[in-house]
Amino acid sequence: MKHVSVAGKLVTLLLSAAFLVACSSSSTKEDEEAAAAAAAAAAAARAAQDAAASSASAADADRQRLMDAASAYGNVFYFAYDSSNLTPEAIGALDAHIAVLKTTNGNVRLEGHTDERGTREYNLALGERRANSVRDYMVLNGIANYRIEAISYGEERPLAYGSGEANWAQNRRVELVVAN
């Protein structure tokens, strides 16, 4: 969203520069003034572009660091049946993610999932409880709430198809996804 608004401003600046050029027609002095104004506008546009590029590259670097953390510490946290309590393994991985989040500005999305047992709507609610449980732990440990989006897919997106505990255990999870 940030990128869109910077790009939007850029477009506005360029358009106003073009407008000024188009308006100037009669006298030479006016032409000169218009040319100067257009040059100033173009310079401002270049500055905005540079600023956008540098903030974009900073954001990209933050995203890359978060994605590196996801692959280093794991981005999937598992849960027991009908439970939204964090396991010691999940807490260990989350602490590592939290440390990285504190030194970056990127946002994350927490996607809660369940196994196929139980009703779909109840599982949507349970998946949300799991995602919220991870979110709450992060917030409690100093990550701003606005940087985290918790969402539930319930049982709609299994990692492992098929029944039985081996499959179910893989599906009861929260996935940490680095936001765009």
Next chain:
Amino acid sequence: MKNLVAAMLSVVLFLTTAAARADLTIEITQGSDNPTAIAVVPLAWQGPGTAPEDVSLVVESDLLRSGQFSPVARADMLGMPSTQEEVFYRDWRALETEYLLIGKATPGPNAGLRVDYELFDVLRQTRVFSGYESGPASDARMLGHRVADKIYEHLTGVRGAFATRLLYVSVTRGGPGNKDYYRLTMSDSDGARPIVLLESREPLLAPAWAPDARQIAYVSFETGRPAIFRQDLATGQREQLTNFQGLNSAPAWSPDGKTMAMVLSKDGNPDIFLMDLATRQLTNITNNYAIETEPAWMPDGKALLFTSDRGGKPQIYRYDLANGATKRISFEGTYNARARVAQDGRNVVLVHQADGNFNIAVLDLVTNRMQVLTSTQLDESPSIAPNGSMVLYATKFGDRGILAAVSADGGAKFRLPSREGDVREPAWSPYLSAK
């Protein structure tokens, strides 16, 4: 912005008929103990060439699927009468047939079709009932369903529900690293003539019918988050009703069509809300830290049932709109969820867990007796026919999601496996026409 573009790319709306990718086939697995023997003689075709549809076969299949009838095999018939004069009762007595249905199909003006039928009581040797149905020839199957409805009602005293439709979600797995394809599909009550209403790479779930059967509601993740949509079946026009943070799910139309019950977790945890569809005003009817979900209206519109785990495990509660009183109504079993109420306001079908398996059960609100109807392991999403006779539900067969049905007394069962993919979340339509 990005989400909107993604949504437009990921959802394909089908305005009219589209390729049928989730054809359902029927396998009858259990019949009732004392079915009525009936011979459904193929209709005599009065037009040129061959008939556009074997309407008699539609009637016969409907009656067979109900579990209450055992149709005579065509190969065993000693004659194929189409008028009363051609009926020889002794031929049908020899086959131990109790009833005989004959008739003719006639092409009408404007590509129309008319089906005239007569029902005979073989033992009493009398004609007991006759009538006709007419409509476009392209809708010949629906004429068959309407004939079956009339025969069913005449012989059982209960209005037939064959001339109805089903909604369901079918899913084709995308393969490793690929997203699945989700399709919202509408078919005849026997699974025939499937029409894909909506296709998406993001989850679609919770299809629900408006009481007039002209609109549907469902949950789509096409925006990257769950949102409730409603869609007009005739025009295909759709409208996003909710876009709140958190869950937006389980839409359920009130019997008068003016209010939609739904689940929102915008205030922190899932609660039941009522949306006035004219003003979009929301009223919160549950408010505590538990999961409250799966609202279902009582047929009189004066109360709702819902699932809550406020007692530790999911159980069914009843909310009275007049005074706001809430009371628990399910006690047997550790897990009772997703109630749907029959039109009689008495029988409630739900998902019931006992011995580790999830089954479909019916709870009688008068006697408080719970009867388990199914015996497979992962049965869910029960939906009851508008006449209360059958319960459609989703289950697993092998490694695939399929639809199955059981009669409300547990006597008759059949499966509707899809030829491809997983099928889930059936929703049986209301009656399509006023009686």
